[in-house]
Amino acid sequence: MLVTIVGGGMITRDQLLPSIYHMQRLGLIGDITVCASRRRTVESLASDEQILRAFPGQRFRALPDSSDSDVSRPDLYLEALRRLPPRQIVVAAVPDELHFEVIMAALRHDQHVCAVKPLVLEYKQAIQIEQEARSRNLVVGVEYHKRFDDRSLMARQKYRAGFFGDFRLGTAHLMEKWYYRHSNFQNWCTDVFTYIGCHYVDLVHFITGLLPTRVSVYGIPDLYPNGKEGYLWTDARIIWSNGACLNVQNSLGVPDVAPGTNAQGLTMYCQTSTGGALLAHSDQYRGLKHSSSDLYTEPSPDYFQYVDLGGPGLTPVGYGYRSVEYILKQCLGVEQAAPESRSVLLRELDNAGIMATPANSSYNELVIEAGRVSIENGGSDVPLSSIRPN
Numbered sequence: 001m002l003v004t005i006v007g008g009g010m011i012t013r014d015q016l017l018p019s020i021y022h023m024q025r026l027g028l029i030g031d032i033t034v035c036a037s038r039r040r041t042v043e044s045l046a047s048d049e050q051i052l053r054a055f056p057g058q059r060f061r062a063l064p065d066s067s068d069s070d071v072s073r074p075d076l077y078l079e080a081l082r083r084l085p086p087r088q089i090v091v092a093a094v095p096d097e098l099h100f101e102v103i104m105a106a107l108r109h110d111q112h113v114c115a116v117k118p119l120v121l122e123y124k125q126a127i128q129i130e131q132e133a134r135s136r137n138l139v140v141g142v143e144y145h146k147r148f149d150d151r152s153l154m155a156r157q158k159y160r161a162g163f164f165g166d167f168r169l170g171t172a173h174l175m176e177k178w179y180y181r182h183s184n185f186q187n188w189c190t191d192v193f194t195y196i197g198c199h200y201v202d203l204v205h206f207i208t209g210l211l212p213t214r215v216s217v218y219g220i221p222d223l224y225p226n227g228k229e230g231y232l233w234t235d236a237r238i239i240w241s242n243g244a245c246l247n248v249q250n251s252l253g254v255p256d257v258a259p260g261t262n263a264q265g266l267t268m269y270c271q272t273s274t275g276g277a278l279l280a281h282s283d284q285y286r287g288l289k290h291s292s293s294d295l296y297t298e299p300s301p302d303y304f305q306y307v308d309l310g311g312p313g314l315t316p317v318g319y320g321y322r323s324v325e326y327i328l329k330q331c332l333g334v335e336q337a338a339p340e341s342r343s344v345l346l347r348e349l350d351n352a353g354i355m356a357t358p359a360n361s362s363y364n365e366l367v368i369e370a371g372r373v374s375i376e377n378g379g380s381d382v383p384l385s386s387i388r389p390n
């Protein structure tokens, strides 16, 4: 199958393209196209030294192609979709507010979709995507890669086997480095709860199977270097279907000199029939300390690394790779199945709940939509029933 990635920014460079290149090297998928809105984006991706070192001899088709000057071509991806044969794979890797139009366009051109998180910004859009995909027997997988961290899968298995009893209180945080403020994010990221808070909300559902019912998000407005304002510090409280409460703090505020690429983790306090139970994940400090001369780092071997397994090039490893591979393999599996069994396979994927799909994860859209209402109202308590139409 052919793969077209729409968007050539940070997540495409750091995770998506290398993962898909590796699948191409393994013979699992065919030609790759990356379509951005500007020529300079795909030029910089094509000349990325790390990617060239890891995948010698592999290339993607770049759009806009060299004949285009560096004007913005926001509709070019539609042309690329029109030229694709049906039932290939489109990866949506554009800023959050563009996910809906890119995903719907891909589905209407009969393409399977892998979408970066959050799927979309509104609950009703998730439902529309679910219906469009269902009517065409197409896969839509939402790339919540923390699900493919083995510690999340271990927690899910143990929680669902009753080891931790019932979730009661939890705290999670995901703080990105200060320098993110200087990136392209300043052009589109208006609040950090929508951008990164969704990870741990999704993970608590993934582990426990509980559903969120109420949300309040307090946000502190701050200025990006380009003068745009955003809620760059947020504190959220999520109430769950069993009455449990999760606190999630997010920011673009970790000092650039801090070790590791961010600060993040999850602690869940639970209750069994005989006493308390505890699950604690440090997702930033994975036990590694590297230092030399004036540099000290605490790298994570778990999300995404390139390792030398004897070549050619380097092999991407980690849950960032496994997550992309899992979603693309589901597209391949559905496409290789007999047409009459595809809808059954798709329902099985929804029910298994390992891969986030519009049908099994639209609680995420309810939470971020309610979160935006709350944040604009000083952190008011917003029941999700007020967002979901009856």
Ligand SMILES: NC(=O)c1ccc[n+]([C@@H]2O[C@H](COP(=O)([O-])OP(=O)(O)OC[C@H]3O[C@@H](n4cnc5c(N)ncnc54)[C@H](O)[C@@H]3O)[C@@H](O)[C@H]2O)c1
Residues within 6 Å of the ligand: 006, 007, 008, 009, 010, 011, 012, 035, 036, 037, 038, 041, 073, 074, 075, 076, 077, 093, 094, 095, 096, 098, 116, 117, 118, 143, 144, 145, 184, 185, 195
């Ligand atoms: N942890 C995660 O799962 C994770 C991490 C980072 C980003 N993301 C998500 O990935 C998405 C993109 O983030 P990023 O970090 O790559 O952002 P970015 O700002 O670095 O890149 C966005 C890209 O989209 C492209 N783009 C914008 N409009 C386009 C259009 N009309 N057609 C084609 N391309 C267009 C831009 O050229 C740019 O290359 C966001 O939704 C973000 O939330 C997820």
